[in-house]
Amino acid sequence: MTKKATQLAYIQAYEYIRDRILNGELERGTKLVEERLAEEMGISRTPVRDSIRKLEQEGLIKDKRVVNPSDSDLRDVFQVRTLLEGFAVRHCAMYMGEGDLDKLRNCVEVGRTGTMEQVMAANKEFHEIIVGATNNPVMIDIFERMQSIIYLFRKTVVYHKRPLLIDEHQDIYEAIAAHDADEAERLMKAHLQLDLEFCLNRMKG
Amino acid sequence: MTKKATQLAYIQAYEYIRDRILNGELERGTKLVEERLAEEMGISRTPVRDSIRKLEQEGLIKDKRVVNPSDSDLRDVFQVRTLLEGFAVRHCAMYMGEGDLDKLRNCVEVGRTGTMEQVMAANKEFHEIIVGATNNPVMIDIFERMQSIIYLFRKTVVYHKRPLLIDEHQDIYEAIAAHDADEAERLMKAHLQLDLEFCLNRMKG
DNA sequence: TTAAAATATTTTGTATACAAAATGAACAAT
DNA sequence: ATTGTTCATTTTGTATACAAAATATTTTAA
Incomplete structure (x- = not known):
């Protein structure tokens, strides 16, 4: 019995974007475009927006860009x-x-x-x-x-x-x-x- | 020249819900239903969801309910x-x-x-x-x-x-x-x- | 050539429809 | 009466379409 991964798109999107930011694939300062990310993951914009908002609250995204802390x-x-x-x-x-x-x-x-x-x-x-x-x-x-x-x-x-x-x-x-x-x-x-x-x-x- | 209030629905919704929580109109433990709030404010669910998510991040809402801190x-x-x-x-x-x-x-x-x-x-x-x-x-x-x-x-x-x-x-x-x-x-x-x-x-x- | 205005394009915000999930009510069996 | 099961209802999650706003581009005037 394999542990069932979360199927919810907005969680999947959150983890996907977060990981890409943390491992550097999405460089600091990169503009995040909802539709591009949605297409990339094969889901719609709605859950992508949710996850971007969440990451904004967490401080990893600011003004739709990967934060670039001074x-x-x-x-x-x-x-x-x-x-x-x-x-x-x-x-x-x-x-x-x-x-x-x-x-x-x-x-x-x-x-x-x-x-x-x-x-x-x-x-x-x-x-x-x-x-x-x-x-x-x-x-x-x-x-x-x-x-x-x-x-x-x-x-x-x-x-x-x-x-x-x-x-x-x-x-x-x-x-x-x-x-x-x-x-x-x-x-x-x-x-x-x-x-x-x-x-x-x-x-x- | 009056200061123009924000016209964006999701900000309006955020402030509305937040104020109602803080002034006690929405009591601790109250379940927040997206559609009911949307109707109440005459907007759609989308911006209401946004604001609920934000308030969840801020700790005022937990599991769709007004927090009830111990x-x-x-x-x-x-x-x-x-x-x-x-x-x-x-x-x-x-x-x-x-x-x-x-x-x-x-x-x-x-x-x-x-x-x-x-x-x-x-x-x-x-x-x-x-x-x-x-x-x-x-x-x-x-x-x-x-x-x-x-x-x-x-x-x-x-x-x-x-x-x-x-x-x-x-x-x-x-x-x-x-x-x-x-x-x-x-x-x-x-x-x-x-x-x-x-x-x-x-x-x- | 530069600056400004106008236009086109991209991107975000919002509404709506439908599907999936969660919740609750009604009923049956013990 | 209690437990468990089925069905109905509510509520949330997702997709999509369209409107508003922001950005980029082209055009025009100096």
Whole structure:
């Protein structure tokens, strides 16, 4: 019994467009024409419009174009991200149980030994576990939305492994495991700051 | 020369539905039927659907019903709100100029002397000025989205003036004016905490 | 050649019709 | 009475046609 994929056209359209944006096939700034996309997918404009509206709300599309975030936009996102993850990691240091701690440690491990794809997934998961541990759906939702933008931005720098990234994750993990909330928060903020600067610098090249 | 109102049906529909939700005419939990609303406004379903989708993204509608946030939902929102406004007020204490300070002082003043409607508007503005001063559109956007939910929740307690609310605003203003970031943040967090508890308690009655 | 106006083309917004799905009511069997 | 099944009704999802708006192109005048 194979898991039945969603048959609804507007969901299909949403995933299709979203994936094409995130993997870079639809470049930043590209104008999205409803009819062209509809034809491309063999459906009508109606569900395509729905999905475009949704992606607009999520911030991946702006004025019918794939968003093209400026340095300033990215800074704004990171400022909020730093706030949320700073809070979240503090929460982790105080309350996180063994299960999640194991998962975090595993992310660090994969970060050192895995393939490129595995490393990227593990890095993403590392942050998701931390934010998820707050158990606050509002916060998680905001975080996930920002992830899309960040991923979009990072797309072009994906093959430039940032040095020290895994070391920083390990340090954060250790601070959490040691229940040192202040240190965990401090390390997380520094980590995100470096990440931001790496992104911004790479964009210029 | 009167300001020309937007003629687009989907914007009109958005504002119409949103206002009816926020002012309580559409009660929490009410099922929203596209065709009924369309007929009611004398337009077709298409723009009504658009606006419902948008309101769903904004969190005012969930599963075609006016949201009915639980205590837990409201706590989650306030946790994020506290984080954002704590940061924002700290920013204000460090960088806010005379112009905005005047506006804040005016909000406090109106809070003491105005009519019910004026007081409510001034209270809202007080917080908007503080968040707006961060100059971070991402943060402002998140804040505004939460405001809708909070307002919806608060709707039922609107005529129970909370004691001390204006005093707290004044204290926050003074801490900002004195450039005391730590104190401003502390006062803001306490203020929001009291606000949350007031909301939650009133809901039970 | 450049700027402005007019025209053509593309693209979006809206209405409507029909199909698919979800919901609810009526009925039968236990 | 309760459960389950069938049928009717409502509501949503999708396609299509047309109108309005925005964009691009050509034409005309200086």
